[in-house]
Structure formats: structure tokens, C-alpha cells
Amino acid sequence: MTPSPARMSARELRASLSLASIFGLRLFGMFIILPVFALYAERLPGWNLTLVGVxxxxxxxxxxALQAPFGWASDRLGRKPVLLAGLVVFAAGSLVCALAQSPWMVILGRTVQGAGAISGVAIAMAADLTRPSQRTKSMAIIGATIGLSFALSFVAAPFLQHAIDVPGIFAMTAVLAVAAMAIVAWVVPTPAARRTDEPRVSFAAVLRDPELLRLNVGIFGLHAILMALFVVVPLALVRAGLPAGSHWGMYLGAVGAGFLIMLPFVAIRILARHERAIFLGAVGVLAAGLCVLAAAADRLWPLAAGLVIFFAAFNVLEAKLPALVSKAAPPSAKGAASGVYSSVQFLGTFVGGAAGGAIAQHFGPVAVLACCIAIAAAWLAIAWPMGEPAAHEPEPQEPHEPHEPQATNP
Incomplete structure (x- = not known):
């Protein structure tokens, strides 16, 4: 029986939840370092803010660098084998960080962690396993899980730092990667073989697509701002009189409130009719939160208010952007579009961390926040011409459970 186009089938729900859990486990390990690493490095010899940012x-x-190669490999070898390989690499990098005795070994370990570049593969797999009418829900589940992982990681980080310190957190991240491998192997459905009669879209056309370009600029800016922010925010909280061991309360309130504010914008169906307005509004609110943080001047309650505003907008955008990319991408180029999206996301992570650390060291934290505000304002101007999102592809019937796909020749 054909499932209702208004509801997710059991298989689609299983695919969405299992892929979301893979994102959650992996990104929990990445996010949990953010609120504690600068404070940890500050007490070790050989570190400075530039090295922290790097x-x-x-x-x-x-x-x-590696999202596109991983996406290309998944088109030829299958999504699951590439997901598993990427998680193995990520776990290995986590262990290098756990055992590191110098800043450069930590940087090497973080680089190896990043070499497990599977985000684009996982997004493409979600598109493979869902009908267009359910894809926004699937991406919203993934996005909401990312936001929840973010919230939980910021709450748990101070406790875990006290219990096992930062090397122990890196070792725990390797264990979480192994758990994600088990989910890939035994829980995630296997996608059906992809059709070969769809019109091909060149990689250059994906790069030039104006809607995808706007979304790619957005995810670059969002993650550059995030990483730059958490070079300076933990230290600002300490200067405002909040001991590092008490930061969990600030993060619990700010990230939790932001998550609750985000939920209606991804769960209430009627709001989908106003997706453009919600998206642009969230970018504007993001800029407003940064302005509050810049004006806080190491005062605790203004910092708290700025963080709540920032995370409310961040969580909405983190949930919306993957769904919008899935809608805007041509059917035969979803893997390429997801790979480009993930590449620029993590390029933003690198630029934000490295530039944020250097700017903070040489010009101070207010300069970092000023640059973040400029990025948000530029993003709003670029995103303003966007139209109301619409899917490229027709609504197919839900695929039957397939056999394991065979590798295809390039």
C-alpha cells in the first residue's frame, strides 16, 4: 500500500532517526570541545589564542577539503561503506587528540578527525531514503538533532571536563564514533539503486545555481560565526565573574531556551508556507544577538541575553538550511549539492576558528564580534532575493526495501 504523502512511512522515519543519531553522536563529540577547550589550553605550556583557533x-x-571526494566515492561504492570508512577515520583522529602531548599533535588529531568527511554523504543518503514530500521533515529531524546535540554538549562539557578532562572527552568521542558505526551497519536502511535515466547536471551548474549559492554562503557564515564566537565567549564569561565550573548553567539556559524557541519553526506545518520569511528573520535575529553580545562588555546578564537570542536563531537556521538545500538541488545532483554544502560549512568552521583566534589575540574580543556582525549582515543582504523554496522533483512512491547496491563503474 502506498503511504500517505502527508505522513512519513515507518521506513522513512527509521531512516531519518537513525541518520539523525549518527549526526548527533559525531557532532556531540565535535561540539563538546567548544566551551572548554580555550580554558583547558590556557593552563598548558605552548598554547596561545591563535593555536587554540587553529x-x-x-x-x-x-x-x-574531503566532503566532495567522499561524496564522489559514495556514488560509486555505496553510501554505507563510505559512511563506515569516514567514522573509522574520525575515531582514529579522536584517539590522536586524546594522547597528544603538544599543541601540534592536537592540531594533527583534529585534522584527522575532520578527514572523516561524511556529512554530505549522510545528507545525500537521507534524500535517497525519503520522498520529496517527507524530505523537509527528515532534514528537520536531522537539524533538530544537531541542535539538541549542541545543547547537550554545552551542558555536559563542564561536568565532563571536571570528571575526565579534555583528553578523556576526546577518548569518549572515539567511543561515540564506534556506536555510530553500529547504527550505520545494522539500523540505517540500504538505499535503492539510483536511477540512470535522470538528466545529468554538471558540477559547475551546481556551483552556479543561485539558490544553492545563497544557501552555501549562509552555512559558511553561520559556522564561521559559531567558531569565532567560542574563541571569545568562554573567556568573556570568566571575566564577567562566572567561574568556568559554573558555565554549564549559562549554556543550559541559553542553548535550551534557543532550542525550545526553534521547535515551532520546524514542527508546525502551517509555518512551512512562510519559509522565506522565517529564514530571513532568523538571520536578522542572529545579527541582533551578536550585537547584544558585543555591547555586553563582560557583564553577565547581557551576555546571557545575547546567547539566548543567538542560539534561538542559530538552531532555526541549523535545522532549515539542510532542508532548503535538499529542496533546491536537482534530483540527479543531490550528492554533489550536499557535498558542496558540507564543504563550505566546514570551510567556515576553519576560517571562523583560525581567524577568530588571530583577531582576538591581536585586536581583542570586541573586534571578533564586530566581524561576526558584518558577516551576518552580508548574509542577510545576499539571502534577501531568495524565493519561496520549491522541490525540483516529482513525488514518487516510497521505494521497496532494496537489496544491497552493487558498486558501479565511474
Whole structure:
């Protein structure tokens, strides 16, 4: 029986939840370092803010370089084998960080972590396993899980730092990667073989597509801002009189409130009719939150208000952007579009971390926030001409459970 186009089938729900859990486990390990790493490095010899920024951002540089090759490989070898290989690499990098005795070994380990560049593959797999009418829901589930992982990681980080310190957190991240491998192997459905009669779209055409370009600029800016922000925010909280061991309360309130504000914008069906307005509004709110943080001047409650505003917008955008990319991408180029999107996302992570650290060291934290505000304002101007999102492809019937796909020749 054909499932209702208004509802996810059991297979689509299983695919969405299992892929979301893979994102969640992997990104929990990445996010959990952000609020504690600068404070950890501050007490070790050989570290400065520039090296902290490079260590935080090197993960993103490797991701940016390798998303497209991983996507290309998944088109030929199948999504699951490439997902598993990427998680093995990510786990190995986590262990290098856990055992590192110098800043450069941590940077090497973070780079190896980033070499497991599977985000684009996972997004393409979600598109393979869902009908167009359900794809926005699937991407929203993934995006919401990313936001939840973000919130949980910021709450858990101070406790875990106290219990097992940062090397222990890196070792725990390797264990989470192994758990994600088990989900890939035994829970995620296997996608059906891709059709060969769809019109081909060149990689250059994907890069030139104006809607995809706007979204790619957006994800670059969003993650550059995030990484730059957390070079300076933990230190600002300490200067405002909040001990590092008490940061969890600030993160619990700010990220949790932002997550609750995000939920209606991804779960209430009627709001989908106003997707452009919600998207542009969230970018504007993001800029407003950064302005509040810049004006806080190391005062605790203004910092708290700025973080709540920032995370409310961040969580909406983090949930919306993958769904919008899936809608805007041509059917035969979803893997390429997802790979480009993920590449620029992690390029933004690297640029934000490295540039944020250097700017903070030489010009101070207010200069970092000023640059973040400029990025958000430029993003709003670029995104403003976007139209109301519409899917490229017709609504097919849900595929039957396929056999394991065979590798195809390039």
C-alpha cells in the first residue's frame, strides 16, 4: 500500500532517526570541545589564542577539503561503506587528540578527525531514503538533532571536563564514533539503486545555481560565526565573574531556551508556507544577538541575553538550511549539492576558528564580534532575493526495501 504523502512511512522515519543519531553522536563529540577547550589550553605550556583557533578550526579545513571526494566515492561504492570508512577515520583522529602531548599533535588529531568527511554523504543518503514530500521533515529531524546535540554538549562539557578532562572527552568521542558505526551497519536502511535515466547536471551548474549559492554562503557564515564566537565567549564569561565550573548553567539556559524557541519553526506545518520569511528573520535575529553580545562588555546578564537570542536563531537556521538545500538541488545532483554544502560549512568552521583566534589575540574580543556582525549582515543582504523554496522533483512512491547496491563503474 502506498503511504500517505502527508505522513512519513515507518521506513522513512527509521531512516531519518537513525541518520539523525549518527549526526548527533559525531557532532556531540565535535561540539563538546567548544566551551572548554580555550580554558583547558590556557593552563598548558605552548598554547596561545591563535593555536587554540587553529586547533578548533583544523577539523573544518579537513572536512571542507574531503566532503566532495567522499561524496564522489559514495556514488560509486555505496553510501554505507563510505559512511563506515569516514567514522573509522574520525575515531582514529579522536584517539590522536586524546594522547597528544603538544599543541601540534592536537592540531594533527583534529585534522584527522575532520578527514572523516561524511556529512554530505549522510545528507545525500537521507534524500535517497525519503520522498520529496517527507524530505523537509527528515532534514528537520536531522537539524533538530544537531541542535539538541549542541545543547547537550554545552551542558555536559563542564561536568565532563571536571570528571575526565579534555583528553578523556576526546577518548569518549572515539567511543561515540564506534556506536555510530553500529547504527550505520545494522539500523540505517540500504538505499535503492539510483536511477540512470535522470538528466545529468554538471558540477559547475551546481556551483552556479543561485539558490544553492545563497544557501552555501549562509552555512559558511553561520559556522564561521559559531567558531569565532567560542574563541571569545568562554573567556568573556570568566571575566564577567562566572567561574568556568559554573558555565554549564549559562549554556543550559541559553542553548535550551534557543532550542525550545526553534521547535515551532520546524514542527508546525502551517509555518512551512512562510519559509522565506522565517529564514530571513532568523538571520536578522542572529545579527541582533551578536550585537547584544558585543555591547555586553563582560557583564553577565547581557551576555546571557545575547546567547539566548543567538542560539534561538542559530538552531532555526541549523535545522532549515539542510532542508532548503535538499529542496533546491536537482534530483540527479543531490550528492554533489550536499557535498558542496558540507564543504563550505566546514570551510567556515576553519576560517571562523583560525581567524577568530588571530583577531582576538591581536585586536581583542570586541573586534571578533564586530566581524561576526558584518558577516551576518552580508548574509542577510545576499539571502534577501531568495524565493519561496520549491522541490525540483516529482513525488514518487516510497521505494521497496532494496537489496544491497552493487558498486558501479565511474
Amino acid at each position: 586547533a578548533l578550526g583544523s577539523y573544518g579545513l579537513a572536512q571542507a
